[in-house]
Amino acid sequence: MHLGDLTVYADGRFARYDDAKVGLLTHGLQYGTGCFEGVRGFWNARDEELYLLQLADHYDRLAQSARILLMDLPHTTAELCDLTVELCARNNLRSDAYVRPFAYKAGEDIGVRLHGVPTAFAMVAIPFERYFDAQRGLKVGVSSWRRIDDTMAPARGKITGTYVNSALAKSEAVMNGFDEAIMLSAEGHVCEGSAENVFMVRRGVLYTPDPSQNILEGVTRRAIITLAKNELGLDVVERPIDRSELVVADELFITGSAAGIQWIESVDYRPVGNGERGPIAGALIELYDRAIRGGMPQYASWLTPTYGVRRAAAAS
Ligand code: PMP
Numbered sequence: 001m002h003l004g005d006l007t008v009y010a011d012g013r014f015a016r017y018d019d020a021k022v023g024l025l026t027h028g029l030q031y032g033t034g035c036f037e038g039v040r041g042f043w044n045a046r047d048e049e050l051y052l053l054q055l056a057d058h059y060d061r062l063a064q065s066a067r068i069l070l071m072d073l074p075h076t077t078a079e080l081c082d083l084t085v086e087l088c089a090r091n092n093l094r095s096d097a098y099v100r101p102f103a104y105k106a107g108e109d110i111g112v113r114l115h116g117v118p119t120a121f122a123m124v125a126i127p128f129e130r131y132f133d134a135q136r137g138l139k140v141g142v143s144s145w146r147r148i149d150d151t152m153a154p155a156r157g158k159i160t161g162t163y164v165n166s167a168l169a170k171s172e173a174v175m176n177g178f179d180e181a182i183m184l185s186a187e188g189h190v191c192e193g194s195a196e197n198v199f200m201v202r203r204g205v206l207y208t209p210d211p212s213q214n215i216l217e218g219v220t221r222r223a224i225i226t227l228a229k230n231e232l233g234l235d236v237v238e239r240p241i242d243r244s245e246l247v248v249a250d251e252l253f254i255t256g257s258a259a260g261i262q263w264i265e266s267v268d269y270r271p272v273g274n275g276e277r278g279p280i281a282g283a284l285i286e287l288y289d290r291a292i293r294g295g296m297p298q299y300a301s302w303l304t305p306t307y308g309v310r311r312a313a314a315a316s
Contacts, residue, residue: 006125014087020122026108027105034069034160041098041306051303080101084304093125097125097126101122101123134260136265141181147215149185155216169181188243201250208238223302247270253284263285
């Protein structure tokens with residue numbers, strides 16, 4: 001795919017990717033003062049439909065990130081949902097897709113701050129397949145980099161500059177032969193992956209760090225908690241998780257919009273459980289895959305159809 005041919009949304013209008021430029025001194029680029037989302041779209045060939053997943057949840061979170069950064073978003077959640085559908089349709093996306101909406105401080109002067117800098121908003125949508133190989137479990141390593149603390153830069157916001165923390169951990173992990181990192185919080189509790197939330201199964205109960213543990217409150221995390229409770233009848237407990245619990249866990253998996261739900265085979269070279277995909281992770285992987293492609297009517301509210309909405313509008 002040639003990026004230059006894409007239609008993007010920037011500065012309040014649709015434009016060619018190559019024509020949408022950012023100035024060199026832009027605050028968001030120099031100081032990391034931006035926030036973003038990663039939204040997935042899943043192609044359903046039978047329905048000839050691109051289902052956009054949990055759009056409103058993503059845009060509500062973008063609004064929270066913007067609030068943390070003293071930004072006024074130029075659009076409401078409802079407007080952003082409509083714009084996303086429009087952008088995907090204009091690009092005629094007919095495969096799995098990834099949408100990257102982002103807002104950034106657009107001033108072009110020197111002086112790090114949040115106040116008194118104008119905000120710009122843009123959105124790019126691209127075809128996107130898999131983030132990880134779905135056929136095998138992940139080898140993860142506990143990172144020597146700790147997760148940023150809420151008192152330093154809040155992980156609750158999906159803030160551009162804080163992804164240096166994720167990038168340090170991810171590259172360290174990959175350079176050490178792992179697929180992904182798990183970061184601990186400054187206090188030493190299990191926090192999250194570079195771009196994923198962490199789940200653990202012990203004696204049939206599903207655990208995940210609660211929102212006070214310096215995690216990003218993941219949209220996929222919420223969906224998985226719902227599926228685990230509603231479809232599998234599991235107890236789901238949100239609480240701090242110790243590092244040593246990763247070693248004794250029966251199952252571990254991570255969740256994220258890009259990653260989906262991915263089971264973990266080993267942590268720091270130690271197999272998790274018997275080193276194979278566990279029954280709870282397996283069941284949730286299958287349920288999630290069905291739900292996101294429109295195969296579970298009870299979760300239809302998670303999905304925004306790209307083409308159906310437009311076909312209906314054209315017919316009326
Ligand atoms: N944690 C971090 C640091 C992330 O970047 C992501 C990806 N957005 C997640 C967790 C998972 O969040 P979500 O399920 O909303 O994509």
